[in-house]
Each structure stands twice: as C-alpha cells, then as structure tokens.
Amino acid sequence: MQTNSFNRNEQRYFYMLVAAGMLVLLMGLFAVHAMEEHGHIITGMNNQIVWGMPHVFAIFMIVAASGVLNVASIGSVFGKPMYKARAPLASLLSIALLAGGLSVLMLDLGRPERVIVAATHFNFTSVFAWNVVLYSGMFAAVGIYLWTMMEQRMNPWSKPVGLFVFAWRFILTTGTGLIFAFLVARQAYGSALLAPMFIVISFTWGLAVFHVVQSAIYAWNGKTHTPEIVKRMKNLLGIFIIGALYLVATYHLTNLYFAHQSGFERFILKDGGIYPQLLWWGYGLFGNLVPLILIFHPKLGNARSALAASLLVIIGGFALLYVFIIGGQAYPLNIFPGYEASSSFGDGQIGLYSPSLPEFLLGFGGLAIAFLITLIGVRALNFMPHDKPHVAAAGATD
Amino acid sequence: MSDTNVQRRQFLKTSVGATAVAIAPGMLLFDMAHGKSEAVSSKMRWGMLIDTTNCADGCNDCVKACNKENGLSGGLSPTDSQWIRKVELKDMRSGRAVSLPMMCQHCAEPPCVDVCPTGASFKRADGIVLVDKHTCIGCRYCMMACPYKARSFVHEPLHDQKPDVPRGKGTVESCTLCVHRVDKGQQPACAEACPNKSILFGNLNDPESEIAKKIRTVASTQIRADLGLDTGIRYQGI
Secondary structure: OHHHHHHHOHHHHHHHHHHHHHHHHHHHHHHHHHHHHHOHHHOOOOOOOOOOHHHHHHHHHHHHHHHHHHHHHHHHOOOOHHHHOOHHHHHHHHHHHHHHHHHHHHHOOOOHHHOOHHHHOOOOOOHHHHHHHHHHHHHHHHHHHHHHHHOHHHHHHHHHHHHHHHHHHHHHHHHHHHHHHOOOOOOOOOOOOHHHHHHHHHHHHHHHHHHHHHHHHHHHOOOOOOHHHHHHHHHHHHHHHHHHHHHHHHHHHHHHHOHHHHHHHHHHHHHOOHHHHHHHHHHHHHHHHHHHHHHHOOOOOOHHHHHHHHHHHHHHHHHHHHHHHHHHHHOOOOOOOOEEEEEOOOOOOOOOOOOOHHHHHHHHHHHHHHHHHHHHHHHHOOOOOOOOHHHHHOOOOO | OOHHHHHHHHHHHHHHHHHHHHHHHHHHHHHHHHOOOOOOOOOOOEEEEEEOOOOOOOOOHHHHHHHHHHOOOOOOOOOOOOOEEEEEEEEOOOOOEEEEEEEOOOOOOOHHHHHOOOOOEEEOOOOOEEEOOOOOOOOOHHHHHOOOOOOEEOOOOOOOOOOOOOOOOOOEEOOOOOHHHHOOOOOOHHHHHOOOOOEEEEEOOOOOOHHHHHHHHOOEEOOOHHHOOOOOEEEEOO
16 A cells, blocks of 8 residues: 555655755755855864865765766676676766765865866866866766666677776776875875775775665665675675775874874874764774674674665764864874974864854755755666666576 | 158058057056066075074064054954964973964975965965965865965955955965065065064075075074975074
C-alpha cells in the first residue's frame, strides 16, 4: 500500500525535493548578498583565520568530486563490469560536487564579481591558478566522458577518455593537496605528504558520497541492493578508510618526530580545545572506528550498516577538514623562533574563530547546488546503475 | 597657384594651429599629473634596518604615523587592518625582552607573489611588494602564504580614503613601504616618525648609502632567514 501511494505521488515528491533544494540554495545566495553588502565582517573569519567554514565545505566537495570518479575508473580503466554500470552516476556526482564546491569557493572571495580576472590574469607560479585550469578541465573531461558512455556511437571512446579522466583527477587532487603543501611557513601545512593524503582521502569520501546517493536512488525506485554488490563496495570503502587513516596518522606522527613541530601537534592532538575533540571523536571515532566496525563486523555489513558507515565517513571528513584548515591556522605562526611573542595582531596567540550563520548558509548552498544537479540529472537521464544479472551474481568473484 | 589651393593651405595651417593649441595644455597637464616619467629600476632595492636596541617598549609612534599616513582606522580587532604592529618578544632562554615593529618584509622572493592566482601581488623592480587593488579577487591565499602575517584583509566598507593610498573592501593589503612618499623622494612615515631614529630607510643596492654601510658594520638579521626569502627589512639586536 505504502509503495503504491509513493508511486502515485512520486512526481510530487520530486518537485518537493527540488523546491527544498532551491530554498537552501536561495538562503546561500542570500548569505552571499549579505557578505557582498557588509563585507566579510559578518563571517567569523578574520586576519588570523583567513579561511573558514566555506572552505571546509568547498574542499570537502572538491575532494569528494575527484574521489567519486574512482567508481568510474575501476569500471573503465580496470574493466570491472559492476563498477562500469555505475560510472555514469559517478561522473554526474563528480560534476555536481565540483560545481557545488567551486561555487562556494568563488562566492566566498572578497570580490566574487571579479572571478573572471582569474581567467584573464594568470600567474603561472600560483598553485591556485593551476587549479583554475585543473577544475575547469575536469568539468570538460568528465562531460566528454559522460557523453562517451551515454551515447552508444561514442562507446568505443569511453575507455581512453576514462583513462584520461583517471589521470586528470589524480593531478587535480594533487593540486588541491599542494595548495596547502606549498605553505612552507605554516606548521600545519608545508608537507609533501599532503598530496597523496588528499588523494587517498578523496577515494574514501567519494565512495561514501556515492554509496549514500546510490542507496537513495535504489530506495526511491523501490529496488533493493544486491548483497554481493553491497559487500564489494563496503569492503572497498573499508580499505579506503584504513588507507586514509594511515596517511593522516603518518602526517601527524612525522610531525611529532620533528622537534619544531611538537608544539603544533600538542595543540592539535591534546591542548587545542575544539580541535583535538573533533579530531579524536569526530574523525577518529565516528569517521573511522565506527564505520570500520559497521563494515567489517561479521554480524553487520548489510546495506543499512554500509549506508550508516558512509554517512559517518562524510561527517568524519568534515571534522577532519575543520581541524586541518581552521586548526592549522589557529596555531600561531612561529615568526620568531626561540622567543615568546605578543602583539596587537595576535602574535604568539591561538587564533579565535567561531563560524557564523552566513558561512553555514553559503556552505549548505553549495551542497544544494550539488544536490539539485544530481536530483535533476538522475530524473532527466538514465543514471540508474543497471547490473546485468550475471554481473550481480558474480559480483563476489569479479 | 589657384585661389582654391591657397585657401586650402590656409585652412590646413589654421587647423594644425588650432589642434596644437587645443592639445598642448592637456599634454602639459598629463605630464604634470604623471610626475617623473622614469620607471623604477632594479638599481634600487629599498629596505630598512631596524635597531631593536633603540626601539622603546610601549612606544607606538611608528604605528600611529602609518595609520595616519595611510588612512587606517587604527582599530585593533582581529578584522582590522594593521600594516605595522609592535611585537614584544621575550627570549625563552635568557628572558631578555625586545620590542620591535613588524610589517611586510618586502622579500626578494615573496611567497605572496608566488601564490597569487591573478598576479595582483607583485614586486616592483625596486623591491617594494604591493597589491594591485584592481586585480585582487580577495582569495586570501597570500595571507596563508606570508610567513610574517604581514597582510590584512579589508573586512568592511571603507570611508574617507587617502587619495594617494587606494584601498578596497574585499581585497588584501599590507605595508607599501609608503611607496607614494618614496616615489617623491621622501621616507616612509614610520621611519620619519620614530623618535629614536631606530628605523633607517635606504637603498640596499647602493654601497655608499647609509643603510648599506651600516649593514656592513653591524650585525643584522633577517626574520626567518631560514626560509631564504631575502627580506628587505633587516633587524639589529635580535
């Protein structure tokens, strides 16, 4: 009965979701307008914490946009049929997340109306400028990739284009990692480890986002997951979680080993108030340990616990980025090694930051963009993963 | 010569004369407005030597002079612009206290210029690091990259700006070494205001300049010299 009434009203539910997405987007645009009008004074950001909550949202989406394509790559590049059936959805999600993340990043600029200047004035030594090329190239490449997959006559091209996209997104996530890796003077950043760390993290977040969206689409269409496919994908997620955790741990452990970094690590791991809390509880426990139990515990690991694990990975991702971006700036720059410094400009002091409502609205506005693109895309075109029966059955041995 | 020809020549002569009369004052004004037309050259490397042993604890005259010269509010909240600030230092081993002014160090290899996506952060040939307020998009990457925390972001709309010191809401700014004064042959406001003459301004590239001579004779340091940025601001006594 329930399913029948859902089917009858399906169209109405769709439009309700579109309306909800639009509302969140509108609130985001309102926040942008307010920031334009009053300046960044209405945000929690200041001269010490120059990148705040919008950057947490933006970088999460951009990193996940690259990682979600992993699903497509396993299909196209490594020829796994189960993942191949999911490559179009993965590509759509990648475009949606990239659009959402970049919108937040651009609308947070001090002068968003000048964003075109970033294209007309190009500084080749800037990683940011490289990323302008990498991000716009990503849109084009994934767009073409989608075309080769969805237009039958173009199908033969999908493998080479898939390979190109595979390479491109590696470089793209490297570029995102390098934004921080090149900041030599800041204790939190300036490590070559950040590029590979961002790549492995992107696999985790991307697959988690993919799993959540796929589960929603299946539920919407009244389909149930094939247990074999769930098992494959949740095990892969588990491996990615462990891989990402390994690199995050290595990053902190190497820092602990360098005497000049131990102050920063003490701050992030122990004394820094909200930051260690978020790192241990948010990222460590809820973003890693609980999902790993959900995935690998012999009595768990069904579709529902895989979905719960994916949602927790996403929440843990936000916690990690908050600690990485904001905690990294809150710890004072060591401008005068060997001296205790104090000044009117926050020298030697922990930077204070509390995110404001407009920042959250802007971030959620970006998520709404990604949500709307996915929702409308899935509705208008055929992105539903279609597993051939033998593939679904052979999932485990594939 | 025919009459028409004479008339035509007359007309041309009058026209040329009238054009000259019309353009000449404009050209003159253009010249006046642009002042010295010679470009800055790398023969200069403007810099400062700051004698911290002379810099009085609690004295804020350089900061006040900078705020006045550049039209800064002088507010001290985390969102207010501070182009120069007094930093109080205490040696962690000996407990020796030092007070010094801190501002953009005008690096020869400025990280802010490297990371700026649009090239709005730039270094003049004479070593002064500036922000082009017309191409700055307000991404704040330079603030992330600066090892000296020298830069401020304009968080609020501005009023009553100084004509010589253009600023803009939503853009990043920092010490300009009072470029508008330096170009007129004057000293930066902070150097002029220091009651103890602790800030010596000059051309580091000219071996005969007072600053170059002093750097040859006294021990001076660059802050975070380990980063190899070759700063234009040098300190004595730390």
